[in-house]
Amino acid sequence: MMLDLAFIGFGNVARRFVGMMDEKARLLKSRYGFACRTVAICTRRHGAVINPGGLDAARAVEIVESGGSLDMLSGERTSVLAPCGLRAVDGLKKAAPSALEQGRLVVIETTVLDVRNGEPATGHVRAALESGAHVVTANKAPVAFAYGELRGLATRQNRMFLFEGAVMDGIPVFNLWRETLPAITVTGFRGVVNSTTNHVLDRMEAGASFFEALAEMQGAGIAEADPSLDVDGWDAAAKAAALINVLMNGNVTPLSIARTGIAGIDTARVRAVRARGRRLRLVARGERRESVIVGSVAPIELPGDDLLAGLEGTRNGLIIDTDLLGSVAVLQLDSGLTQTAYALLTDLLHLHGALCGGRPRALAAED
Amino acid sequence: MMLDLAFIGFGNVARRFVGMMDEKARLLKSRYGFACRTVAICTRRHGAVINPGGLDAARAVEIVESGGSLDMLSGERTSVLAPCGLRAVDGLKKAAPSALEQGRLVVIETTVLDVRNGEPATGHVRAALESGAHVVTANKAPVAFAYGELRGLATRQNRMFLFEGAVMDGIPVFNLWRETLPAITVTGFRGVVNSTTNHVLDRMEAGASFFEALAEMQGAGIAEADPSLDVDGWDAAAKAAALINVLMNGNVTPLSIARTGIAGIDTARVRAVRARGRRLRLVARGERRESVIVGSVAPIELPGDDLLAGLEGTRNGLIIDTDLLGSVAVLQLDSGLTQTAYALLTDLLHLHGALCGGRPRALAAED
Numbered sequence: 001m002m003l004d005l006a007f008i009g010f011g012n013v014a015r016r017f018v019g020m021m022d023e024k025a026r027l028l029k030s031r032y033g034f035a036c037r038t039v040a041i042c043t044r045r046h047g048a049v050i051n052p053g054g055l056d057a058a059r060a061v062e063i064v065e066s067g068g069s070l071d072m073l074s075g076e077r078t079s080v081l082a083p084c085g086l087r088a089v090d091g092l093k094k095a096a097p098s099a100l101e102q103g104r105l106v107v108i109e110t111t112v113l114d115v116r117n118g119e120p121a122t123g124h125v126r127a128a129l130e131s132g133a134h135v136v137t138a139n140k141a142p143v144a145f146a147y148g149e150l151r152g153l154a155t156r157q158n159r160m161f162l163f164e165g166a167v168m169d170g171i172p173v174f175n176l177w178r179e180t181l182p183a184i185t186v187t188g189f190r191g192v193v194n195s196t197t198n199h200v201l202d203r204m205e206a207g208a209s210f211f212e213a214l215a216e217m218q219g220a221g222i223a224e225a226d227p228s229l230d231v232d233g234w235d236a237a238a239k240a241a242a243l244i245n246v247l248m249n250g251n252v253t254p255l256s257i258a259r260t261g262i263a264g265i266d267t268a269r270v271r272a273v274r275a276r277g278r279r280l281r282l283v284a285r286g287e288r289r290e291s292v293i294v295g296s297v298a299p300i301e302l303p304g305d306d307l308l309a310g311l312e313g314t315r316n317g318l319i320i321d322t323d324l325l326g327s328v329a330v331l332q333l334d335s336g337l338t339q340t341a342y343a344l345l346t347d348l349l350h351l352h353g354a355l356c357g358g359r360p361r362a363l364a365a366e367d
Numbered sequence: 368m369m370l371d372l373a374f375i376g377f378g379n380v381a382r383r384f385v386g387m388m389d390e391k392a393r394l395l396k397s398r399y400g401f402a403c404r405t406v407a408i409c410t411r412r413h414g415a416v417i418n419p420g421g422l423d424a425a426r427a428v429e430i431v432e433s434g435g436s437l438d439m440l441s442g443e444r445t446s447v448l449a450p451c452g453l454r455a456v457d458g459l460k461k462a463a464p465s466a467l468e469q470g471r472l473v474v475i476e477t478t479v480l481d482v483r484n485g486e487p488a489t490g491h492v493r494a495a496l497e498s499g500a501h502v503v504t505a506n507k508a509p510v511a512f513a514y515g516e517l518r519g520l521a522t523r524q525n526r527m528f529l530f531e532g533a534v535m536d537g538i539p540v541f542n543l544w545r546e547t548l549p550a551i552t553v554t555g556f557r558g559v560v561n562s563t564t565n566h567v568l569d570r571m572e573a574g575a576s577f578f579e580a581l582a583e584m585q586g587a588g589i590a591e592a593d594p595s596l597d598v599d600g601w602d603a604a605a606k607a608a609a610l611i612n613v614l615m616n617g618n619v620t621p622l623s624i625a626r627t628g629i630a631g632i633d634t635a636r637v638r639a640v641r642a643r644g645r646r647l648r649l650v651a652r653g654e655r656r657e658s659v660i661v662g663s664v665a666p667i668e669l670p671g672d673d674l675l676a677g678l679e680g681t682r683n684g685l686i687i688d689t690d691l692l693g694s695v696a697v698l699q700l701d702s703g704l705t706q707t708a709y710a711l712l713t714d715l716l717h718l719h720g721a722l723c724g725g726r727p728r729a730l731a732a733e734d
Contacts (some may be wrong), residue, residue: 020691024550032549170692172547179546180539182399182716183391184709307698310677319700324387324709325537326701331674333686334693342551342691349549357724 001355003348004052004099006040006092006133008085008124009111010064013138013165016341017108018057024345034352039096039105040081042088047071048081050088052096085111085124093131100132103159106351108344109137115229115238115254118145129153129161136347138165138340144238145253147245160351165343167193167239168316171332175346177247177320184322186247188287191318192308193239195335196223196230197262197282201299202312204270205279210263222314232261233282233297240284240295247320248286250293257284260298273301279309368722370715371419371466373407373459373500375452375491376478377431380505380532383708384475385424391712401719406463406472407448409455414438415448417455419463452478452491460498467499470526473718475711476504482596482605482621485512496520496528503714505532505707511605512620514612527718532710534560534606535683538699542713544614544687551689553614555654558685559675560606562702563590563597564629564649568666569679571637572646577630589681599628600649600664607651607662614687615653617660624651627665640668646676 007014021028021036028034038057042048046063047070049055055073063072071080081091092105099105107128113121118141125142128135129150142150143163154161167173177186192198196217203213214231217223229235237257244250262282273280283300286293302309307329311317317331332339374381388395388403395401405424409415413430414437416422422440430439438447448458459472466472474495480488485508492509495502496517509517510530521528534540544553559565563584570580581598584590596602604624611617629649640647650667653660669676674696678684684698699706 027550171695172543175547176539176543180542180713182713183394305677305679307677307700310672310674312672317696324712325706326703328538329684329696329698329700331696331698333674333696336693339692345691346547346549 001104001352003036003352004039004096004105005036005108006042006050006088006105007038007108007110008042008088008128009109010041010043010046010060011110011112012337013340013344014108014110015061015064016337017344018061020338020341020345022058028349032349032352033356034349036348039099040088040092041070042081042083042085043070044083048083048088049073049078050081050091050095051075051078052099053077085109085120086127089124089127089131089133092133103132103134103355105133106348107133107135109135109139110344111139113139113141115141115144115234118142122146122150125150125161126153129157129159132157132159134160134162134351136162136344136351138343139163140166140238140242143245144241147242148251160354162347162351163242164347165340166242168318168330168332169335169339170342170346171316171330171339172346173243173318173330174246175350176330181322181325184324186320186322188285188321189243189247189318190283190285190308191316192281192311193284193316193318194230194236194282195314195316196227197236198311198315199313200231200262201270201280201282204265204267205274207267207271209267210265231263233259236282236284236297237295240286240297243284243318244286244293244295248288248293250286252293252295257295257297259296262299265299277304278302279304281308281311283308368471368719370403370719371406371463371472372403372475373409373417373455373472374405374475374477375409375455375495376476377408377410377413377427378477378479379704380707380711381475381477382428382431383704384711385428387705387708387712389425395716399716399719400723401716403715406466407455407459408437409448409450409452410437411450411478415450415455416440416445417448417458417462418442418445419466420444452476452487453494456491456494456498456500459500470499470501470722472500473715474500474502476502476506477711478506480506480508482508482511482601485509489513489517492517492528493520496524496526499524499526501527501718503529503711503718505710506530507533507605507609510612511608514609515618527721529714529718530609531714532707533609535685535697535699536702536706537709537713538683538697538706539713540610540685540697541613542717543697548689548692551691553687553689555652555688556610556614556685557650557652557675558683559648559678560651560683560685561597561600561603561649562681562683563594564600564603565678565682566680567598567629568637568647568649571632571634572641574634574638576634577632598630600626603649603651603664604662607653607664610651610685611653611660611662615655615660617653619660619662624662624664626663629666632666644671645669646671648675648678650675
């Protein structure tokens with residue numbers, strides 16, 4: 001089955017994904033029988049185009065990276081869309097009704113979002129599912145703010161809503177739980193899931209002030225432009241909410257996570273903790289207390305030999321507590337654009353496998 | 368689809384698995400539509416029985432645990448088998464030909480084996496696949512000694528050969544790779560995968576002699592009865608071979624793994640390494656060098672902040688190096704009988720999902 005991809009957002013992650021699909025095209029075809037084409041691209045600053053017969057995605061990457069506008073993508077049936085995700089979905093409904101009806105259209109949602117209210121990503125996901133598209137997103141907000149609603153909508157529409165990249169880029173978290181831990185009850189989790197704060201705390205241990213350390217992260221392009229999203233714990237809270245909603249069948253939003261960031265922590269305290277052989281880490285937790293699930297994000301003093309204490313720099317890690325397996329940890333030791341783009345690829349291959357009536361071929365045949 | 372289970376080996380792991388299936392029966396039925404019954408049990412010391420109409424597995428557990436013989440399991444169609452795995456497979460061919468033809472029969476192989484030659488487990492797996500059964504095993508030897516052959520046989524027979532428990536009990540390793548890391552190339556791995564040697568090295572750091580530490584592990588029931596399997600690195604070598612064969616598409620056996628154990632290491636050396644802030648760990652590795660894959664097991668002096676150095680006691684861990692994700696680590700923080708039994712359960716649910724034309728229901732529906 002040929003999948004049609006519509007990109008809402010075409011930033012670094014989406015463009016790296018296009019490159020990865022190219023690099024792996026032969027393997028994807030031979031091992032999984034996977035084939036896709038790009039039919040729409042919607043950007044905020046480089047225009048938006050649609051062509052139900054297929055667009056040249058590699059050329060679109062070049063155009064955007066050289067600062068051009070996507071209306072340079074000529075082609076008989078290429079039309080210019082409004083550069084707004086919701087209107088782009090309307091455009092898909094008009095221009096690609098058969099792909100939507102046949103369940104072959106996948107919206108790849110990678111817009112920049114405000115993690116404090118979940119928009120515009122949540123609106124994009126909702127509109128796309130309502131229109132009959134499947135959705136793959138690298139954004140954490142839809143699953144953090146509206147997982148129950150969007151899951152229900154996807155089920156009613158007989159479409160899939162996938163979001164592996166929401167917590168640790170391409171490192172399996174949701175797929176780990178969904179595909180490899182059947183019949184398990186997750187009783188809680190704790191994790192270091194925000195790279196900026198982790199890096200800042202490392203630098204403060206070495207003597208830097210909070211603001212010096214933060215400026216370094218911003219200079220390296222690791223911190224968000226608005227540092228509050230990282231340092232006030234919003235990013236970690238959104239990830240905690242996503243994990244609670246999916247792994248623990250919870251019903252929370254980032255606003256219901258008890259949230260303490262690292263702003264205002266002084267270097268002397270960070271160094272004093274370190275001098276005692278312990279380490280300060282911004283820890284995201286979910287735990288079941290009686291019948292309620294409590295989520296929190298806070299700087300915690302961890303023993304030096306705690307698994308999370310040892311995660312330095314941009315390393316992230318998650319410890320999942322379960323009924324049958326005890327605790328399982330999965331750690332991301334490298335991070336970058338490729339890892340995030342890979343999350344989109346795994347979701348797309350899962351979707352393809354499910355649409356083709358089972359697992360991806362290679363998985364069934366074990367070859 | 369009702370699966371028929373035939374146990375070859377009915378030791379602690381298999382019996383814990385029977386209990387787990389009972390505890391989770393309602394969830395397995397409602398969430399996955401999963402149902403099974405036990406049709407044969409073959410033990411070395413408690414007899415062997417078969418009844419294609421179904422045996423009382425819970426009663427069989429009681430009988431074996433009270434030292435009785437399985438021929439006490441009465442029932443109209445229950446016959447006594449020869450207590451030998453290969454003959455039991457012959458018995459299945461005669462007594463349950465329709466379940467074999469229909470692909471509903473699953474042999475659960477958990478016999479005690481000699482990891483230096485892979486028998487009798489490898490023979491059991493081969494005979495079961497040849498007879499038309501699927502195979503789920505907790506033994507590492509079949510995949511370590513004969514993965515290519517058994518995978519080919521399974522493919523020709525249109526049956527499945529699953530072995531999640533081979534390396535880190537129920538912690539996903541093979542399923543992690545197969546189900547959550549599609550299109551990835553594994554370029555290497557290193558891991559601490561043998562609990563006994565890890566524990567012994569911990570105790571030696573604390574001042575115990577090698578033999579004192581080993582005796583403690585034997586007293587606690589953690590070490591193998593024949594300590595050579597652990598301390599000479601055979602167990603870790605079999606796991607390294609299994610990982611190379613499956614994750615790296617290799618073609619090795621435990622005999623081709625360069626193997627150095629920890630026997631003969633003295634406490635002074637272990638303590639001297641520790642005093643330098645480093646730790647000695649028995650590390651299993653696989654790495655691609657030019658076109659060959661090299662596997663090794665050896666005690667390695669690791670920096671104190673190495674992820675594997677921090678794994679104490681019975682904690683195990685594996686770091687997988689990949690092309691698209693960089694390095695991913697998965698760690699087993701708790702271990703025991705339940706974890707090993709859970710590996711059988713995950714394999715059985717995967718098998719059931721594949722037979723039912725796709726993923727287990729809950730995985731597709733996300734509910």
